Amino acid sequence: MAHIAGLPVTAVVQRIEIHKLRQGENLILGFSIGGGIDQDPGQNPYSEDKSDKGIYVTRVSEGGPAEVAGLHTGDKIMQVNGWDMTMVTHDQARKRLTKKNEDVVRLLVTRTNLETVVRQSMQ
Amino acid sequence: MDTESTYSEYSHYSSRSRGSHRHGERSRDRHKSRSKDGSRSEKSVTINAPPAEPLLGDESTHGEEVQDDNWGETTTAVTGTSEHSISQEDIARISKDMEDSVGLDCKRYLGLTVAAVLGLLVFLTPIAFLILPQVLWRDKLEPCGTACEGLFISVAFKLLILLLGTWALFFRPPRAGMPRVFVFRVLLMVLIFLFVVSYWLFYGVRILETKDSNYQGIVQYAVSLVDALLFIHYLAIVLLEMRQLQPMFSVKATRSTDGETYFYSLGHLSIQRAAVVILENYYKDFSVHNPALLTASKSRAAKHMAGLKVYNVDGPENNAAGQSRAMITAAARRRDTSHNDLYYEEADHDRRVKKRKSRLVVAVEEAFTHIKRMQEEEQKKAPGEVMDPREAAQAIFPSMARALQKYLRTTRQHHCHTMESIQQHLAFCITNNMTPKAFLESYLNPGPTLQYSQDRWFARQWTLVSEKAVTNGLHDGVVFVLKCPDFSLVVTVKKIPFIKLSEEFIDPKSHKFVLRLQSETSV
Numbered sequence: 001m002a003h004i005a006g007l008p009v010t011a012v013v014q015r016i017e018i019h020k021l022r023q024g025e026n027l028i029l030g031f032s033i034g035g036g037i038d039q040d041p042g043q044n045p046y047s048e049d050k051s052d053k054g055i056y057v058t059r060v061s062e063g064g065p066a067e068v069a070g071l072h073t074g075d076k077i078m079q080v081n082g083w084d085m086t087m088v089t090h091d092q093a094r095k096r097l098t099k100k101n102e103d104v105v106r107l108l109v110t111r112t113n114l115e116t117v118v119r120q121s122m123q
Numbered sequence: 124m125d126t127e128s129t130y131s132e133y134s135h136y137s138s139r140s141r142g143s144h145r146h147g148e149r150s151r152d153r154h155k156s157r158s159k160d161g162s163r164s165e166k167s168v169t170i171n172a173p174p175a176e177p178l179l180g181d182e183s184t185h186g187e188e189v190q191d192d193n194w195g196e197t198t199t200a201v202t203g204t205s206e207h208s209i210s211q212e213d214i215a216r217i218s219k220d221m222e223d224s225v226g227l228d229c230k231r232y233l234g235l236t237v238a239a240v241l242g243l244l245v246f247l248t249p250i251a252f253l254i255l256p257q258v259l260w261r262d263k264l265e266p267c268g269t270a271c272e273g274l275f276i277s278v279a280f281k282l283l284i285l286l287l288g289t290w291a292l293f294f295r296p297p298r299a300g301m302p303r304v305f306v307f308r309v310l311l312m313v314l315i316f317l318f319v320v321s322y323w324l325f326y327g328v329r330i331l332e333t334k335d336s337n338y339q340g341i342v343q344y345a346v347s348l349v350d351a352l353l354f355i356h357y358l359a360i361v362l363l364e365m366r367q368l369q370p371m372f373s374v375k376a377t378r379s380t381d382g383e384t385y386f387y388s389l390g391h392l393s394i395q396r397a398a399v400v401i402l403e404n405y406y407k408d409f410s411v412h413n414p415a416l417l418t419a420s421k422s423r424a425a426k427h428m429a430g431l432k433v434y435n436v437d438g439p440e441n442n443a444a445g446q447s448r449a450m451i452t453a454a455a456r457r458r459d460t461s462h463n464d465l466y467y468e469e470a471d472h473d474r475r476v477k478k479r480k481s482r483l484v485v486a487v488e489e490a491f492t493h494i495k496r497m498q499e500e501e502q503k504k505a506p507g508e509v510m511d512p513r514e515a516a517q518a519i520f521p522s523m524a525r526a527l528q529k530y531l532r533t534t535r536q537h538h539c540h541t542m543e544s545i546q547q548h549l550a551f552c553i554t555n556n557m558t559p560k561a562f563l564e565s566y567l568n569p570g571p572t573l574q575y576s577q578d579r580w581f582a583r584q585w586t587l588v589s590e591k592a593v594t595n596g597l598h599d600g601v602v603f604v605l606k607c608p609d610f611s612l613v614v615t616v617k618k619i620p621f622i623k624l625s626e627e628f629i630d631p632k633s634h635k636f637v638l639r640l641q642s643e644t645s646v
Contacts, residue, residue, distance in 0.1 A: 032645040040639035058643050090642060097646045 012115045013078055013108040018069040020103050030064020031057050031071055036090030046074035048112060055085045055093045075109040241312055245319055249278060252345040264338045271339045274346050281349045288356050299399040306594050307362045315355055322348050367392045372597050372616050376401050380417055380610040383409055394603055395593040401614060402585060410569040412581040412610055415535035479530040486526040487559040490519040516550035539579050581609045
């Protein structure tokens with residue numbers, strides 16, 4: 001999945017719709033993210049290619065909205081509500097996910113075995 | 124191994140039997156050893172089965188005198204047995220002493236006289252050039268002006284400088300006697316000789332015969348001679364002293380008996396001069412040769428060979444190759460546990476040495492506490508039991524003598540030190556306020572050869588063995604051997620590689636750093 005600058009990125013993605021849960025004053029999604037263009041890609045345990053600076057899901061809390069919606073750890077988030085997540089800083093990603101006026105976030109996520117699963121199901 | 128079996132054959136015959144039996148054997152032994160050396164130089168390895176000797180002869184060790192029961196049977200004739208029979212080693216030693224005392228002095232004195240005569244000739248030549256015209260045709264000479272007289276002063280001082288320089292460079296006591304002449308020195312002497320002879324020729328033909336009246340010209344001629352001599356002196360310095368200073372070769376000297384190795388850096392030298400340098404360093408670097416430490420490996424080797432005996436059932440045909448092959452295969456087949464023995468023996472020896480060492484250290488420390496240095500004031504007050512260092516050493520020596528003796532015996536150094544030398548060393552240490560540890564330092568570690576007295580050196584007589592001529596220069600891959608009666612130093616020469624350095628410029632402003640983060644945010 002090494003990205004060559006200037007060429008379009010292609011991936012098999014899964015649509016995941018998460019409804020935010022209200023906990024007191026905050027709206028939480030129930031997962032943690034890591035990565036970003038300002039972070040060190042070499043320390044990312046979930047990426048296949050260690051120069052991938054995308055946003056990855058590092059933890060999914062049990063019973064939270066993300067788990068219910070079908071998000072797994074190690075997923076790479078490609079889009080959030082139509083906004084690109086492959087070339088953003090860590091803080092920008094956090095802001096996109098935690099907008100107070102949005103109740104639902106629609107993510108496009110990819111993981112390594114998605115392509116094989118899709119191909120198998122197509123046969 | 125070959126030499127070893129030969130010597131063990133002959134050394135353990137008692138001195139009584141040496142008289143008649145040995146006379147005939149001696150020349151045979153010399154031939155045998157020479158042929159063995161010859162075969163060794165051809166780089167062939169032969170394994171000789173030990174000759175079927177009486178068991179008594181085989182199992183005795185070096186130096187012990189054992190009466191061989193069969194000596195009477197093997198003696199063929201008892202010719203005029205003289206009372207003054209000497210062994211082969213004595214003969215070798217005497218002949219060597221005679222050779223050296225006559226040969227060395229002759230060569231040394233010859234070289235010295237030639238050099239002295241040449242030096243005198245060279246020194247007196249300019250003076251002769253100046254004086255002869257004055258003596259022979261004084262009336263015809265032009266008067267010497269101020270410039271000319273100034274030249275006299277210059278000649279005088281230059282001659283003085285030349286004299287001092289020659290004395291500093293050439294007239295030093297030689298530190299070694301080398302087998303062949305020193306090529307550079309001879310070349311320089313020849314050069315000087317030719318030079319001076321040509322000047323004399325010119326002088327004789329053009330000045331003496333024509334009785335030239337231009338005295339200033341003659342003085343300038345003498346000055347030019349002295350200038351040229353100074354330049355030759357400069358050449359001598361460069362050739363003899365400076366050329367070998369820059370290190371070009373790394374020379375490895377290994378002792379053949381125990382493998383002790385040292386590395387030296389040498390410049391461009393001839394093989395014989397390199398040998399002299401290495402020998403000078405030998406006495407200060409290598410630890411003293413201790414034959415007692417070698418007996419362990421020799422006894423192991425003897426056990427290997429003595430374990431199997433080869434009997435020749437096919438008659439008198441001596442199939443040496445077949446015998447050795449049979450021995451090798453037999454040795455390979457049987458279960459060799461000698462490595463086990465070696466390991467446990469060495470572990471045991473180490474433990475014993477450490478134990479004795481700790482006992483020794485404690486004994487010496489305790490002994491040193493009995494002695495206290497008296498201050499000046501106390502000396503005047505109580506002149507009762509005052510001792511000088513020697514008496515003090517003798518007083519405390521008995522308490523540590525036993526522990527020291529035992530330690531030296533365990534480490535097999537007891538023949539390197541006598542009681543007298545130990546007491547002297549103890550007195551020396553007491554005089555110089557040394558601690559017990561400093562006193563023990565010379566006994567715990569075997570020191571360089573120079574530290575011991577000359578009769579313990581085992582290294583007095585050196586022979587240079589080389590395949591190339593000894594006046595050749597060193598170059599990469601030269602190997603020569605410095606032989607001594609007891610061991611030899613094998614010297615290998617390797618060239619120091621040419622170092623190619625390149626530079627890299629780093630801008631001081633280019634040292635920049637970034638933080639490597641990996642934060643995790645929960646959303």
